[in-house]
Amino acid sequence: MRIKQSEFITSAVRKPQYPTDERVEIAFVGRSNVGKSSIINALTNRKKLAKVSQTPGKTKLINFFLINNDFYLVDLPGYGYAKVSKAEKESWGKTIEDYLAGREELKRVVLLVDSRHKPTADDILMHEWILHYGYDVIVVATKSDKLSNNELRKSEKVIRETLKLQKEDKLYFFSSLNKKGKDELINNLFEDLATDLD
Ligand SMILES: Nc1nc2c(ncn2[C@@H]2O[C@H](COP(=O)(O)OP(=O)(O)OP(=O)(O)O)[C@@H](O)[C@H]2O)c(=O)[nH]1
Numbered sequence: 660m661r662i663k664q665s666e667f668i669t670s671a672v673r674k675p676q677y678p679t680d681e682r683v684e685i686a687f688v689g690r691s692n693v694g695k696s697s698i699i700n701a702l703t704n705r706k707k708l709a710k711v712s713q714t715p716g717k718t719k720l721i722n723f724f725l726i727n728n729d730f731y732l733v734d735l736p737g738y739g740y741a742k743v744s745k746a747e748k749e750s751w752g753k754t755i756e757d758y759l760a761g762r763e764e765l766k767r768v769v770l771l772v773d774s775r776h777k778p779t780a781d782d783i784l785m786h787e788w789i790l791h792y793g794y795d796v797i798v799v800a801t802k803s804d805k806l807s808n809n810e811l812r813k814s815e816k817v818i819r820e821t822l823k824l825q826k827e828d829k830l831y832f833f834s835s836l837n838k839k840g841k842d843e844l845i846n847n848l849f850e851d852l853a854t855d856l857d
């Protein structure tokens with residue numbers, strides 16, 4: 660499938676602000692700074708659809724992007740950023756939790772982990788939590804441009820072991836910088852949920 664059209668629809672903190680048109684949603688979750696906003700831009704071929712920043716904690720709201728007038732990509736605030744106040748952490752945590760705990764439109768969660776590091780305790784918790792809620796999860800390791808092929812192989816093993824992925828569980832590596840394998844990733848993440856397959 661091709662992404663022909665992408666547009667920002669709305670930002671939300673609480674449920675009443677979410678879109679109500681019942682289109683399917685695919686959410687991107689992961690640590691702050693892991694590259695959630697960047698991958699949304701890379702996959703949609705847009706430079707500034709989602710706001711990217713070198714400062715962790717850029718995305719504080721839930722952002723909904725409508726793709727091909729067909730389904731939403733949902734950019735969530737990142738977790739695990741140490742340098743924010745406890746109150747702020749709790750507020751982000753609640754924003755993420757409220758969304759994930761019972762969003763009928765949500766059909767898949769893409770969990771992003773940094774390909775250079777072993778998944779953190781937060782990543783493990785988030786993965787377990789997504790599974791507990793019964794969502795389909797696909798893990799994508801980001802910033803793969805920073806690793807050699809040999810390092811990528813090692814990283815795959817570490818990520819699979821740490822998150823206790825089964826053989827059939829999907830794990831993809833991606834770089835929003837060089838965008839290698841972009842079209843294939845789009846198919847793997849979205850195609851089965853899209854109705855516009857042109
Ligand atoms: N080298 C490289 N850098 C990347 C890649 N993806 C993201 N980055 C950089 O990582 C930083 C964070 O990217 P974001 O996309 O803003 O990360 P985020 O997960 O949305 O962060 P929050 O909104 O804070 O949760 C930026 O400086 C990006 O340019 C990648 O594939 N390769």
Ligand SMILES: [Mg+2]
Binds near residue numbers: 696
């Ligand atoms: Mg972001």
